[in-house]
Amino acid sequence: MILPVAIHMGILCEVCGVVHFIATSPGIRLSATIEGMYRLTCKPPCSEVKTFRKEAMHPYRVSEDVFKKGYAEVGEYEVLEKGA
Numbered sequence: 001m002i003l004p005v006a007i008h009m010g011i012l013c014e015v016c017g018v019v020h021f022i023a024t025s026p027g028i029r030l031s032a033t034i035e036g037m038y039r040l041t042c043k044p045p046c047s048e049v050k051t052f053r054k055e056a057m058h059p060y061r062v063s064e065d066v067f068k069k070g071y072a073e074v075g076e077y078e079v080l081e082k083g084a
Contacts, residue, residue, distance in 0.1 A: 007080060008067050009057045011038075016046040017074040019060050025070035043071060 010019040011028070020027050020040055031037040031051060042048040061078040 005061050005063050006067065007059045007061050009054075010060050010072070010077075011040055011052055011057050012079075013040065013042045013046060013048050013050075015048040016042060018042060018046065019062075019072045019077050019079075021060075021062075021067055021070055021072075022054070022057060024067060027071070 008021050008023065010021040010025075012019050020042070022028055022038070025040075027041045027043055029039050029041075031039050034051065036053055037051045038054065039051050040049065059080040060072065061080055062072050062076060066072045066076050
């Protein structure tokens with residue numbers, strides 16, 4: 001069975017290669033201290049923490065099951081060009 005795929009906005013952790021989706025990742029929160037900034041805390045065992053603006057996110061093609069869990073491991077996503 002082929003799972004349906006969709007395009008969702010996410011942010012890449014450059015340390016481990018996991019993509020976190022803004023709408024479903026428990027590791028992304030709106031910053032309480034800097035207006036318009038988000039804070040990503042990557043999932044263990046990665047300890048990367050970074051802040052970013054929504055403009056830093058990119059579209060990724062993933063299955064709905066992957067999107068629902070909040071993140072995609074390397075090999076579970078396809079990065080798309082912005083505006084594609």
